[in-house]
Amino acid sequence: VAAMTDHSHALRTLRAFPTLFRIGVAETLAYRGGFLMAVVTAGLPLILLGLWKNAAAAGPIAGYSSTKFVAYFLGIMIVRNLTETNVSWRVGEEIRTGELSMRLLRPIHPVLAFAAQSAAGIPIRSIVSIPFALYLVFGSDGIVLGSEPLQLAALLPSLILAWFIAFGVKFALGSCGFWITRTYGLNSWYTMAWSVCSGFSMPIALVQHTAYAPVAHVAYWLPFYYTIGAPVDLMTTHMTSAEVLHLMGGQLAWAAAIMALVPQVWRAGVRRYEAVGA
Amino acid sequence: VKKYLDVMAVQLRMSVLQALAYRADFVIEGTVALAAKLVALLPLLVLFDQRTTFQGWDRTAALMVMSYFIIIRAVMEGMVSPSVQQLADRIRTGSFDYVLLKPIDAQFLASSARTDMFYIYDLLYGVLIGVYALYDRGTWPSPANVGLGLALLVTGVLAMYALWILCAAAAFWIVRLDSLIAVVGVLYDAARWPVQVFGRVWRTVFTYVIPLALMTTFPSMAILGRLDGATAAATVGGTLGLLVVSRIVWRLALRSYTSASS
Numbered sequence: 001v002a003a004m005t006d007h008s009h010a011l012r013t014l015r016a017f018p019t020l021f022r023i024g025v026a027e028t029l030a031y032r033g034g035f036l037m038a039v040v041t042a043g044l045p046l047i048l049l050g051l052w053k054n055a056a057a058a059g060p061i062a063g064y065s066s067t068k069f070v071a072y073f074l075g076i077m078i079v080r081n082l083t084e085t086n087v088s089w090r091v092g093e094e095i096r097t098g099e100l101s102m103r104l105l106r107p108i109h110p111v112l113a114f115a116a117q118s119a120a121g122i123p124i125r126s127i128v129s130i131p132f133a134l135y136l137v138f139g140s141d142g143i144v145l146g147s148e149p150l151q152l153a154a155l156l157p158s159l160i161l162a163w164f165i166a167f168g169v170k171f172a173l174g175s176c177g178f179w180i181t182r183t184y185g186l187n188s189w190y191t192m193a194w195s196v197c198s199g200f201s202m203p204i205a206l207v208q209h210t211a212y213a214p215v216a217h218v219a220y221w222l223p224f225y226y227t228i229g230a231p232v233d234l235m236t237t238h239m240t241s242a243e244v245l246h247l248m249g250g251q252l253a254w255a256a257a258i259m260a261l262v263p264q265v266w267r268a269g270v271r272r273y274e275a276v277g278a
Numbered sequence: 279v280k281k282y283l284d285v286m287a288v289q290l291r292m293s294v295l296q297a298l299a300y301r302a303d304f305v306i307e308g309t310v311a312l313a314a315k316l317v318a319l320l321p322l323l324v325l326f327d328q329r330t331t332f333q334g335w336d337r338t339a340a341l342m343v344m345s346y347f348i349i350i351r352a353v354m355e356g357m358v359s360p361s362v363q364q365l366a367d368r369i370r371t372g373s374f375d376y377v378l379l380k381p382i383d384a385q386f387l388a389s390s391a392r393t394d395m396f397y398i399y400d401l402l403y404g405v406l407i408g409v410y411a412l413y414d415r416g417t418w419p420s421p422a423n424v425g426l427g428l429a430l431l432v433t434g435v436l437a438m439y440a441l442w443i444l445c446a447a448a449a450f451w452i453v454r455l456d457s458l459i460a461v462v463g464v465l466y467d468a469a470r471w472p473v474q475v476f477g478r479v480w481r482t483v484f485t486y487v488i489p490l491a492l493m494t495t496f497p498s499m500a501i502l503g504r505l506d507g508a509t510a511a512a513t514v515g516g517t518l519g520l521l522v523v524s525r526i527v528w529r530l531a532l533r534s535y536t537s538a539s540s
Binding site for chain 1: 284311314315317318320321323324325327332333373396464467468471475476477479480527
């Protein structure tokens with residue numbers, strides 16, 4: 001009987017997913033300010049590109065020429081648009097305000113509802129990244145775009161894993177709201193560390209060729225790189241098969257760690273939430 | 279003026295009490311967060327590891343810009359941004375009526391309403407980086423340059439404040455401010471770099487359109503003794519202009535406030 005209810009539970013969740021997704025899209029469209037936000041945040045890599053491209057005008061920086069920087073930051077722009085999520089902020093706020101109680105009553109697991117809501121932002125934001133993707137493919141003379149079949153084959157799985165890792169880590173971050181009241185601070189440190197260690201501000205491969213190489217080595221062990229830098233490197237650099245496998249291995253390892261840990265954190269948190277009597 | 283200072287003092291005291299309610303977070307903020315903040319310096323360090331000077335800036339001079347960036351951000355996120363956020367909520371719910379009824383200027387009250395004491399760490403951190411940058415240079419700036427640098431810190435804060443008042447005024451017309459606030463935060467991030475390091479387009483944008491140069495680049499040049507008189511005067515003039523414009527827009531916006539019920 002337990003197996004049967006489990007089965008029907010999963011089915012019901014699956015059936016609800018398209019509806020949840022549609023609601024999410026409608027929400028994104030309702031707040032047009034959010035769309036403006038997406039456009040401007042999408043523009044941030046362009047500012048960074050302006051900086052590094054200008055710096056590389058006199059000669060490549062640690063192997064990165066101007067054209068390589070263009071490809072890299074366009075890649076960053078595209079992947080950022082696909083994997084961006086504000087789930088940590090949402091979860092933290094719903095815990096703080098007690099809104100979460102409503103979600104816990106529904107027959108759908110909150111993590112799925114949040115996932116649907118996050119994924120719903122992708123189609124709208126993709127509109128912003130399409131021109132840049134086109135430029136990356138056709139405007140770069142094919143010099144910068146990796147053309148090895150293995151790299152191209154790995155790209156889609158890598159993007160999905162990147163989204164999953166970004167969502168998982170941020171969901172866990174929001175769940176910290178069960179224990180501490182100010183998740184805002186936590187979010188801002190995460191963003192600070194992320195913007196450097198993920199390769200968002202500059203390629204991690206570049207850092208590896210400077211006096212700060214140890215930081216790059218640490219960054220390859222942290223989850224940040226696998227949320228954006230990894231797929232961008234797949235898109236924009238030529239890699240050996242071993243390097244591709246290494247990169248995908250890192251992503252799979254972090255995805256597995258999230259699968260194992262995040263549900264535990266959530267369950268422990270919900271128990272505590274109920275204990276407070278909110 | 280005394281009345282305004284008194285109100286400010288009371289509001290600060292309330293904010294301290296509010297911060298003390300989250301004591302554990304206050305300790306965490308001071309310790310763990312430092313690591314994240316140090317990591318944020320990395321792009322600058324990496325760039326100047328590869329280029330000793332770039333567009334007239336070297337590592338220590340760029341760190342000075344970073345110092346101004348962190349100090350002004352501390353004031354922005356600690357005081358101006360939470361207050362503007364609260365203002366937006368009040369306009370939406372209609373409780374802005376009570377602000378208008380008080381016998382004190384509404385702009386003043388709205389913009390000092392809430393201070394997040396946690397940002398005191400950022401303030402200290404910014405000052406420390408500035409002192410380190412000057413120490414690392416080997417030559418200390420002359421008192422006159424320090425004076426000018428500090429004076430331009432004040433105008434930098436005011437310029438940032440004026441931009442925020444413009445955003446706050448927008449709250450009277452567009453209901454949700456969250457995205458606008460986030461946009462300003464994202465753009466302000468570019469102020470951590472001297473404007474000269476960007477290409478011509480961004481440099482023009484950050485000097486004349488969204489004048490980040492007034493907040494961090496020019497004040498840093500002043501304390502380093504590199505700012506010519508004309509640019510210093512333009513910095514002060516530009517800030518005054520921004521303040522006047524923001525005040526006018528605020529007054530216009532106030533007129534279109536209709537309260538929630540009417």
